[in-house]
Amino acid sequence: MSEGKDQDQGKGRLSLRPAGRSEVGRTVDAGSVRQSFSHGRSKVVQVEVRKKRGPGTPGSPGGRGAGGRAGGGRTLTAAELAMRQRVLAEQTQAAAEAERREAERREQEKIQILSAAEEARRREEDEKRTAEAEAQAKAAAEEAERRARIDSIKQIEPKGPVVSAVPIPGEVTLAPPVDRLKPLAERAIMPARPLKPAAPRPQPAADAAEPPAAQTLRLRGRGADGEEETRRAPSRRPGGGGGGAGNVPANRKSASPRKGDAGRRAGRIDVQAAIEGDDDKTRSLASVRRQRERERRQAELERLRADQVRVVRDVILPETITVQELANRMAARQGEVIKALMKNGVMATVTQSIDADTAELIVEEFGHRVRRVSESDVELGIEGVEDQPEELMPRPPVVTVMGHVDHGKTSLLDALRTTDVAAGEAGGITQHIGAYQVTLKSGAKITFLDTPGHEAFTAMRARGASITDVVVLVVAADDGVMPQTIEAIKHAKAANAPIIVAINKIDKPGANPDRVRQELLHHEIVVESMSGDVQDIEVSATKRLGLEQLEEAILLQAEILDLKANPDRSAEGAVIESRLDRGRGSVASVLVQKGTLHKGDIVVAGSEWGRVRALIDDRGRQVADATPSMPVEILGLTGVPSAGAPFVVVENETRAREICEFRQRKLKEHQVAGQVAARGTLDQMLARIQAGQQKEVAVLIKADVQGSAEAIQSTVLKLAHEEVAVRVLNATVGQITESDVQFAKASDALIIAFNVRATAQARILAQREGVEIRYYSIIYQVADDVEQLVRGKIAPKHREKFLGYAEIRQVFDITKVGKVAGCYITEGVVKRGCGVRLLRDGVVIHEGDLSQLKRFKDDVKEVAKGYECGLSFAGYNDLREGDVVECFESELVPA
Numbered sequence: 001m002s003e004g005k006d007q008d009q010g011k012g013r014l015s016l017r018p019a020g021r022s023e024v025g026r027t028v029d030a031g032s033v034r035q036s037f038s039h040g041r042s043k044v045v046q047v048e049v050r051k052k053r054g055p056g057t058p059g060s061p062g063g064r065g066a067g068g069r070a071g072g073g074r075t076l077t078a079a080e081l082a083m084r085q086r087v088l089a090e091q092t093q094a095a096a097e098a099e100r101r102e103a104e105r106r107e108q109e110k111i112q113i114l115s116a117a118e119e120a121r122r123r124e125e126d127e128k129r130t131a132e133a134e135a136q137a138k139a140a141a142e143e144a145e146r147r148a149r150i151d152s153i154k155q156i157e158p159k160g161p162v163v164s165a166v167p168i169p170g171e172v173t174l175a176p177p178v179d180r181l182k183p184l185a186e187r188a189i190m191p192a193r194p195l196k197p198a199a200p201r202p203q204p205a206a207d208a209a210e211p212p213a214a215q216t217l218r219l220r221g222r223g224a225d226g227e228e229e230t231r232r233a234p235s236r237r238p239g240g241g242g243g244g245a246g247n248v249p250a251n252r253k254s255a256s257p258r259k260g261d262a263g264r265r266a267g268r269i270d271v272q273a274a275i276e277g278d279d280d281k282t283r284s285l286a287s288v289r290r291q292r293e294r295e296r297r298q299a300e301l302e303r304l305r306a307d308q309v310r311v312v313r314d315v316i317l318p319e320t321i322t323v324q325e326l327a328n329r330m331a332a333r334q335g336e337v338i339k340a341l342m343k344n345g346v347m348a349t350v351t352q353s354i355d356a357d358t359a360e361l362i363v364e365e366f367g368h369r370v371r372r373v374s375e376s377d378v379e380l381g382i383e384g385v386e387d388q389p390e391e392l393m394p395r396p397p398v399v400t401v402m403g404h405v406d407h408g409k410t411s412l413l414d415a416l417r418t419t420d421v422a423a424g425e426a427g428g429i430t431q432h433i434g435a436y437q438v439t440l441k442s443g444a445k446i447t448f449l450d451t452p453g454h455e456a457f458t459a460m461r462a463r464g465a466s467i468t469d470v471v472v473l474v475v476a477a478d479d480g481v482m483p484q485t486i487e488a489i490k491h492a493k494a495a496n497a498p499i500i501v502a503i504n505k506i507d508k509p510g511a512n513p514d515r516v517r518q519e520l521l522h523h524e525i526v527v528e529s530m531s532g533d534v535q536d537i538e539v540s541a542t543k544r545l546g547l548e549q550l551e552e553a554i555l556l557q558a559e560i561l562d563l564k565a566n567p568d569r570s571a572e573g574a575v576i577e578s579r580l581d582r583g584r585g586s587v588a589s590v591l592v593q594k595g596t597l598h599k600g601d602i603v604v605a606g607s608e609w610g611r612v613r614a615l616i617d618d619r620g621r622q623v624a625d626a627t628p629s630m631p632v633e634i635l636g637l638t639g640v641p642s643a644g645a646p647f648v649v650v651e652n653e654t655r656a657r658e659i660c661e662f663r664q665r666k667l668k669e670h671q672v673a674g675q676v677a678a679r680g681t682l683d684q685m686l687a688r689i690q691a692g693q694q695k696e697v698a699v700l701i702k703a704d705v706q707g708s709a710e711a712i713q714s715t716v717l718k719l720a721h722e723e724v725a726v727r728v729l730n731a732t733v734g735q736i737t738e739s740d741v742q743f744a745k746a747s748d749a750l751i752i753a754f755n756v757r758a759t760a761q762a763r764i765l766a767q768r769e770g771v772e773i774r775y776y777s778i779i780y781q782v783a784d785d786v787e788q789l790v791r792g793k794i795a796p797k798h799r800e801k802f803l804g805y806a807e808i809r810q811v812f813d814i815t816k817v818g819k820v821a822g823c824y825i826t827e828g829v830v831k832r833g834c835g836v837r838l839l840r841d842g843v844v845i846h847e848g849d850l851s852q853l854k855r856f857k858d859d860v861k862e863v864a865k866g867y868e869c870g871l872s873f874a875g876y877n878d879l880r881e882g883d884v885v886e887c888f889e890s891e892l893v894p895a
């Protein structure tokens with residue numbers, strides 16, 4: 001620094017006040033710095049400011065210490081500076097250039113990589129396209145070849161071995177033994193071809209279908225050496241490498257010389273090649289072709305076979321069907337059906353039945369059409385076709401006589417029977433077959449149903465037999481219109497049957513026919529003599545008065561009704577009544593309604609069927625046939641059909657059997673559901689009451705004594721309220737019989753049994769008909785239940801559960817024990833400690849508990865039906881032979 005004092009300060013350099021801590025006013029110059037000291041001195045120091053790498057900065061190496069340099073340093077000449085700057089610029093330029101080149105190089109590399117990838121992708125696509133085109137071409141060629149082959153087979157008888165007669169593209173063709181050393185090109189023109197040159201070659205066709213590019217390649221490949229072929233070969237193989245040798249897979253490389261040589265024989269392989277085991281190394285194109293060809297042919301064969309058998313069938317499916325039957329109906333193999341079922345998760349053997357839904361799935365899978373039928377379809381069409389008006393002929397009317405009790409229905413029917421003009425011939429109408437036909441003087445006929453009363457009429461109607469054309473309402477002139485007369489009117493009206501009023505007993509002293517006519521007016525029956533349209537005839541059954549007029553009135557009514565039927569068709573009608581006759585078997589009285597019934601016809605009546613062995617009319621004569629409206633007895637049915645059941649003639653026994661089996665099955669189902677039905681009726685009644693549809697609860701009372709019956713009647717009648725009335729149909733004493741059940745059924749009534757029981761037949765009937773019988777031994781319980789019923793609130797529940805019946809066969813008097821009954825269990829079971837009722841003639845005479853139950857001196861828990869046992873009652877000794885012990889258990893039924 002001190003050296004710097006002497007330095008000339010006027011060299012045009014800038015002076016700077018330094019910014020040092022201890023200094024003030026330092027200046028900065030480009031090359032010198034003025035330094036000021038505290039005591040006033042100052043000096044200028046030459047400094048060399050060396051800018052880092054700056055081209056304009058003096059590049060002296062001593063730029064680090066300003067002071068040190070300043071002493072021996074020198075300024076750069078302009079030339080030096082320029083040079084340095086140039087050098088520096090050059091260096092910078094070079095570096096930038098290198099950098100740019102590097103970037104370029106990298107870019108180039110990247111482009112190369114990308115283009116290589118792109119190239120590879122393109123190549124791959126090309127190859128794929130070529131392969132596809134080739135496959136299409138091949139398929140076309142094969143098809144053409146197949147056709148040609150079929151044609152050639154048709155036209156030319158093969159002379160040589162069959163295998164060589166028809167060349168198949170890609171197949172191994174027979175070549176004569178060839179020297180292994182012989183060049184392949186030479187061998188290629190040898191007879192490596194089918195023995196039958198007439199057959200078309202597939203190759204040209206394949207070539208024709210190839211894309212032009214591929215063709216060009218191939219043309220070049222042919223006849224040339226392996227190089228061309230090698231180039232072409234990979235492109236023909238999907239997934240093969242590109243044109244570059246490095247991309248050719250190793251196996252391709254090994255195969256290439258052969259391939260190149262045999263370029264012209266592409267698509268074929270000779271025996272030699274096969275022997276050499278070429279396929280071991282690489283699978284030739286020809287081999288692949290052959291395999292594809294084989295597969296294709298196989299597939300086509302299968303398709304053809306399938307087409308031949310694929311007939312779309314209408315498969316009829318009932319509600320259930322066995323696998324075997326299903327296979328039969330589809331004309332498929334059982335194994336296939338089982339397989340299809342397994343696929344759907346159903347494991348079934350051939351004999352097992354499957355439901356219609358599952359079967360439908362299978363049928364659809366097999367490509368057939370499904371036609372679902374219901375079991376009841378067996379009944380379809382049994383009624384036959386509708387008759388044409390021109391086929392109809394007039395037929396006699398069928399008449400039912402109705403009226404109040406003792407008004408003379410039976411008497412009138414008997415009187416009418418005697419009006420038959422044919423009576424003299426065979427002792428008149430002697431047979432009781434449920435109906436009879438009278439022939440009038442005019443030759444006209446009338447059929448009368450022999451079962452008077454509206455109950456029978458309604459029962460018949462309930463079973464579907466609406467056979468009455470005209471109702472004759474009998475009203476006794478001395479008695480007038482009575483409750484059952486009104487009932488009869490209601491029933492007749494419900495059946496839409498016209499009424500003819502027969503005012504009977506006019507011979508009686510107190511007879512007043514006009515009163516009857518007047519009373520009938522209240523029930524909407526306006527007789528002719530009162531300007532109405534209802535015919536009224538005054539008759540006397542006993543005195544046989546007015547019978548002819550009555551018959552004429554019936555005929556007139558029939559004429560108005562224009563009753564007609566076609567006699568020339570298979571018969572149809574209804575069973576009037578039936579029974580089992582000891583000598584003749586099942587006997588059924590039927591009324592023919594349509595057609596003519598012949599001896600030998602096959603008849604289905606209800607759930608019974610049979611061939612008509614004999615036809616017997618109401619005079620007991622055998623007849624050959626029965627025309628419309630004629631009642632006859634038929635023999636030959638397999639069982640006893642129920643009254644009111646319709647009958648029909650069917651074409652054959654198989655059909656008859658089929659229908660009956662179906663109907664019997666239905667009947668059994670119905671019987672099984674009988675108990676439920678009984679329960680259901682009461683529930684339905686309750687529901688109707690709740691819904692306000694039923695305004696009346698009808699009951700039929702049966703009690704052990706008249707006093708109880710009357711007490712119950714008055715009790716239940718009091719339970720009626722403004723919305724629901726209580727109607728007591730009957731309040732009598734004794735067991736419940738079948739007629740009680742029928743009566744209750746007709747009026748939709750509930751049977752109240754107080755200390756009495758139903759007969760076995762009545763029980764069965766009630767179960768079948770769904771009539772509810774409720775047993776009581778305490779009057780307030782009856783009142784309780786009926787009240788609930790009337791209010792439609794809570795369904796009354798059974799309070800006890802019936803266990804069984806035991807019949808007392810012998811009574812032993814044992815000292816200290818008392819009376820012990822030797823019993824036989826006729827129904828259900830008897831359990832130790834159960835509740836018992838002692839019934840004598842169907843009436844409860846004691847109710848209590850069982851004290852002992854023994855079998856052969858051993859106490860037992862229970863004894864079942866068909867076994868004997870000994871039992872005694874707790875605190876009751878009046879046991880008698882023939883008494884019946886009813887056993888029950890108390891059961892809590894929540895409301």
Ligand SMILES: Nc1nc2c(ncn2[C@@H]2O[C@H](COP(=O)(O)OP(=O)(O)OP(=O)(O)O)[C@@H](O)[C@H]2O)c(=O)[nH]1
Nearest residue numbers: 404405406407408409410411504505508540541542
């Ligand atoms: N005087 C007279 N009595 C008759 C006449 N018709 C019937 N009776 C008598 O009336 C009674 C009842 O006759 P039925 O023919 O049994 O009467 P029903 O209507 O069939 O009676 P149920 O079978 O009980 O319904 C018998 O005693 C007959 O003799 C008649 O025209 N005149």
